Amino acid sequence: MTISVLICEDQEIVRTGYAMVFDAQADMSVVGEAADGPAAVEAAERLKPDVVVMDIQLPLLNGIEVTRRIAGPEATSPPKVLVVTTFNVDEYVYDALQAGASGFLLKDSSLTELVNGVRTVARGESLLSPTVTRTLIGRFADRIRPAKATPGADPLGLLAPREREVLRLIACGMSNTEIAAELAIGVETVRTYVSRILAKLNVRDRVQAVVLAYRAGFVTL
Known part of the structure; x- marks a missing residue:
């Protein structure tokens, strides 16, 4: 193609x-x-x-x-x-x-x-x-807010360990292909993880997920 x-x-x-x-x-x-x-x-x-x-x-x-x-x-x-x-x-x-x-x-x-x-x-x-x-x-970060965030709750608490690792790599600016290579998994598997992460965090896209990760202290600048 x-x-x-x-x-x-x-x-x-x-x-x-x-x-x-x-x-x-x-x-x-x-x-x-x-x-x-x-x-x-x-x-x-x-x-x-x-x-x-x-x-x-x-x-x-x-x-x-x-x-x-x-x-x-x-x-x-x-x-x-x-x-x-x-x-x-x-x-x-x-x-x-x-x-x-x-x-x-x-x-x-x-x-x-x-x-x-x-x-x-x-x-x-x-x-x-x-x-x-x-x-x-x-x-x-102050302008991009995840929807329906619960004050005081751990925003990443619903993520499985592998999903948290994928989120960390997303926050590093990696594409799905790069994440797949880093974790030695398939690209389709990465896409599945990304979809689950967005759904669990109740955010629209990868950028909002990254913002939430930074706010939660999961990753830092």
């Missing part, structure tokens, strides 16, 4: 570099490029890519709003959105998560990490680089 990729980035040299890297992969094909927000929305709706590599700081319409329009709750055929951000704009990460982004990498990530990031979100897995995860938690 070939992963179709749309690159949304205002700097031509960066777009060109990304396109060369992705097209060099046997399992990827760049189907389009966009240099501003409106063009990104139009291209995503017209080309229907599997993955959109999104810069947050797009002109005319920023990457968060673009993500909301193409991958938010009202999107009819949402692609996976991988946001590539710089450290000094990480305050937008939370908003992009709410808008429907599937993953985040810093712009100083290696090309290997970028390529693997596209593959990860294409498989339907969430991706947060460890640095982005820690920054997100440190800045926005």
Whole structure:
């Protein structure tokens, strides 16, 4: 299966570099490029890519709003959105998560990490680089609250030992594939653990689970 990729980035040299890297992969094909927000929305709706590599700081319409329009709750055929951000704009990460982004990498990530990031979100897995995860938690833990939390109760008390180990690795920014390799189990088994963790903690997604883990002192920055 070939992963179709749309690159949304205002700097031509960066777009060109990304396109060369992705097209060099046997399992990827760049189907389009966009240099501003409106063009990104139009291209995503017209080309229907599997993955959109999104810069947050797009002109005319920023990457968060673009993500909301193409991958938010009202999107009819949402692609996976991988946001590539710089450290000094990480305050937008939370908003992009709410808008429907599937993953985040810093712009100083290696090309290997970028390529693997596209593959990860294409498989339907969430991706947060460890640095982005820690920054997100440190800045926005007070804004992301698990639903129906019981004051005074151990929020992780319902998790089995293996589930707690998977949660710890999620908090380290690992993808399902990386967790499977670390624990020597199958990826489908990891997905099952993740689903159980979210259900037991009564949270919407991996990010909220990580926030809860940090709040409970299970993992620390």
